[in-house]
Amino acid sequence: NAGVMQNPRHLVRRRGQEARLRCSPMKGHSHVYWYRQLPEEGLKFMVYLQKENIIDESGMPKERFSAEFPKEGPSILRIQQVVRGDSAAYFCASSPRRQESNYGYTFGSGTRLTVV
Amino acid sequence: DQQVKQNSPSLSVQEGRISILNCDYTNSMFDYFLWYKKYPAEGPTFLISISSIKDKNEDGRFTVFLNKSAKHLSLHIVPSQPGDSAVYFCAAKFSGNNRLAFGKGNQVVVIP
Numbered sequence: 001n002a003g004v005m006q007n008p009r010h011l012v013r014r015r016g017q018e019a020r021l022r023c024s025p026m027k028g029h030s031h032v033y034w035y036r037q038l039p040e041e042g043l044k045f046m047v048y049l050q051k052e053n054i055i056d057e058s059g060m061p062k063e064r065f066s067a068e069f070p071k072e073g074p075s076i077l078r079i080q081q082v083v084r085g086d087s088a089a090y091f092c093a094s095s096p097r098r099q100e101s102n103y104g105y106t107f108g109s110g111t112r113l114t115v116v
Numbered sequence: 117d118q119q120v121k122q123n124s125p126s127l128s129v130q131e132g133r134i135s136i137l138n139c140d141y142t143n144s145m146f147d148y149f150l151w152y153k154k155y156p157a158e159g160p161t162f163l164i165s166i167s168s169i170k171d172k173n174e175d176g177r178f179t180v181f182l183n184k185s186a187k188h189l190s191l192h193i194v195p196s197q198p199g200d201s202a203v204y205f206c207a208a209k210f211s212g213n214n215r216l217a218f219g220k221g222n223q224v225v226v227i228p
Contacts, residue, residue: 004159033214040122042205042218043160056215082176095214104150104162104207104216 004029004094004108005074012114017021019079019086023112025094031055032075033105034067051077082115089113119143120208122219130227135193137222139206144187147211151180151191154203154221163204164191196226 005024013019025032030051035043035070045059049069064082069075079086089112095105122142129135139149146166165178166173166189173180179192193200195206207221 006159031125034173035216035218040220042122042220043207045215048214056213059215093159103127104152104165105214106153107159107161109157109159 004092004106005107006092006111008088008111009109010112010114012116013082014116015083016081019082019113019115021077021079021090021092021113022074023077023092023094023108024074026096026106027091029094029096029106031095031097031105032069033095034075034077034095035091035093035107037091037110039088043091046077079113082113084115087113087115118219119146119217120206122206122222124222125220126223126225127226128225129196130193131198135191135196135200135224135226136207137191137193137204137224139189139191139219141187141189141208141217143208143217144184145210146208146217148209149180149182149189150179150207150209150216152205152206152207152218153200153203160205193224196224198226198228201203208211 032049034046037043047067048056064080066078089110091110093105093107149165150165154160164178182189203221205221207216
């Protein structure tokens with residue numbers, strides 16, 4: 001029973017390129033969350049998605065960032081025209097349903113994006 | 117706007133002794149508080165949580181205490197073990213909302 005799978009684990013992009021980060025939730029989980037951890041910082045919420053729906057994108061930067069969770073396949077976090085400030089660890093988490101209780105959801109191992 | 121704050125970023129403790137991690141929050145509307153543990157190059161792992169209607173929750177060696185009037189919670193690990201060496205994040209959420217607000221984390225080093 002695989003956990004939350006993120007790939008790639010490490011991604012290097014030059015300024016101006018596009019970065020695509022993928023997240024496959026745990027089996028049976030239909031809710032996906034993306035968080036970003038900048039150096040020396042805690043995790044910051046970016047977006048919450050269900051299949052084919054964006055539920056809460058209040059943490060997403062207004063430009064260059066987008067996320068999707070299609071009916072088939074993994075969730076994708078896409079960063080266009082990357083800049084050095086986008087260098088961070090991006091974590092995906094999943095849950096089987098809207099988390100009403102006080103149980104934490106399951107995180108993947110993250111994608112470490114480095115912009116050079 | 118840091119709604120969850122963890123000061124004293126690092127802590128060293130002898131194996132077998134107690135580790136105490138502190139967390140303060142600013143938003144009195146938070147309903148649940150969670151602690152996550154993170155090893156290098158891995159994602160955070162859920163450790164223990166507490167509802168705002170309680171003041172203590174215990175799970176094995178881990179106990180979380182909540183003082184709502186002070187907007188303060190703490191995580192006690194006793195006895196500390198070398199495998200507990202990790203970064204610990206405090207997080208908070210509102211009921212009915214799936215967003216977690218995280219603190220910056222505390223590095224714990226347990227010395228054998």
